[in-house]
Amino acid sequence: MPNAEIILSERNPFDLTLKGVDKNFRLAIEEPTGFGRGTTKESQDLMRAMMTAHLLAPTMPENIYTNFDFHFSELLDAMYEYYGKKKPRIMKIGEGRVQPKIAGEADPEQSLRVATSHSGGLDSVYRIAKLLENKETPLAVHLRNLNFKGNAWEAEASREQCESWGVPYLQVKLRNSSGSTGFDTMKTRDLLLALVVAIQGAPNNVNQVLIEGGMGSDPRNYHFSESIEVWSWFNGLLKDIGLDVEVVGVDPGDIETIGEIIDLEKQLGITILPMVQNCFSAPFQMPNNRRKWERETPTIAQNSSDHWCGSCHKCRRMTLGRLFYHDPRLSGVSGEERGYFVKDTYDWIRKYPHNADLLSGSFMTHLELLGGIN
Template identity: 65%
Template sequence: MARREQHSATISLSERNPFDLTMTDLRGVHRMAIEEPLMFGEGTSKETQDLMRSMMAAHMAGPMMPEKIQTNFPIHFPELLYELYEYYGHKKPRIEKLQAQIRPVIRKTNTEREEYDQATTHSGGLDSVYRIVKLLEQGETPLAVHLKNLNAKGNFRESMASEEQCKAWGVPYVSVRLRNGSGSSGFETMRTRDLLLALTVAVQAAPNKVKRVLLEGDMGSSKDYHFSENLNIWKWFNKVLKETGLDLEVVGVDAGDIETIGEVIELEKKLGFSILPMVQNCFSAAFQVGNNRRKWERETPKIAELSSYHWCGSCLKCRRMTLGRIYYADPRFRNITKEEISYFVTDTYKWLEKYQNNADLISKSFLTHLAALAT
């Protein structure tokens, strides 16, 4: 019997940047690096920085799950890879050292930073905006950390929006710039994405003495959830963070769906400043937005006029926003006609029928609120 060829990958660490990895596998060459802040990792322990590299390696290996991984640096937390592989029914990978090894530089500093009780992952979308303004309502100011280039598209708009939001609301903001040619994209990126995001924010914010790192919730304990969405994995991961010297906890905040828009409308009234128009959630590419808006400008001119220029109006995220604003009586929509509302509802039902591949993304909340407007 012919021996099956083993799928292997080589992950190499740069000599210049202790958070710059290059992976070579059967798909080609992939690179992932944290490029800014230039001293990312400073003020954290050697163990924490080792964990960050292991997390980056797991994110790169996640889509293909190579059976053998060769590295030119020590993987001090192989259990992260072992847990990931086991979760998806794979055998533990063989982790081998290449002959030429690099000893990662440990970034140290005595620079003091302003202290914050909480840090939050901040993409500029509705859920991350909700986390910030909810804390502001409670009299707390978090440190907002944006991981730039985490997603396959929309990164520039998210980066600009997240920074503008924090500037407008008086929230301290830090951007961590990721060079993301990791090869981890699409549905499979969720295997490790949220763990990578949370750990990046934890490493950046740890010198600020934060006690909690907040990120989007929607987690569960069944295998229907991805590795980075599983509650049991998060319990384990929080223990690992403590073991490396990170005196903090990652907490998922479930903002809900259409109801969240209603809550934000009420928060605008309480806090006295504009929130919803600054949200950046649109799925459409920048060059598609104008063309997609034209239908709404023609058929629902008032809705289009009162919707931010960076919303296309047609994607799931934009329809979600319009639906919530109508249902929860956004004051800006006070003069929207019944005809425009009727057109939006009818068109959305047609859209659901036409794009049934979106079914997994449509929440019960979305359908319930849409049905209520249809009656």
């Protein structure tokens, strides 16, 4: 795609449409309607630039036409250069410029030092648990519809978790037909997520935003939004635009994390693991996927989350950690059930070799050790 038009809605300052040849692609922040209140104009300009980058990531066109004043072209320049592309040209459409306003003023909010992106999955749950361990109550921000499936389920699980733990929870809802999926969405996903959390947390005086870690420096192995150098630049940019906040990536590890959460449940006196939104299976697939485990490993199945199919790599990760680190809820699991899980997981890896790319060294080490337990 050599050319692209990005059209900003006249009613919503965070509603962008990429006009395509055969179809349009849209990315909009629908809720809360006052998203961005109390932040600087520069913060809002950066949000639009980030949304534009997310829309353009799959195609990276050479020429970009907008109906609004586009600021922070350096963001697009950096993304294009990271992937070996020539910097794009950004031009205006017509004489008029769309400048929608945010309605209302920011209401005073509870002052909270830390905000964390919260998907309801194991890593985001771990971040909250560690903060609670340190007597820190965070603001949990869930960005709904960033992915293309399981969104209502994730949002409900996230809300229930935070209510149970006494953690303030806010949902930012996207309308997302951006066309940015798979590896394309990873190009900008974490930056988009962090900026949404930072802006949503501004009325709470948040000065630190926690997101998933696992960043690196090699462009061959890490996407733009996973680059350590990009994050260093981005944190400096946030300060420059008046968001006094630092984004920190938290890398909890893998199977060891589950053992740590089991200990935190005891220490904090709260239930965590059964509430984790952990599964890669679509809701309609889950009953069929669970049936085998209910038959072959009934104790494991009966004591697993409603968000557990048993068979995807995330659910196997959860079961492996709970068995290895002696989750008391699985104390009644027999050697036969444990052995079935280990054998079936090895068979699954052999049958679907592409899954090996999703499994860490920690996973394989713990699986081998669990298989050796009598």
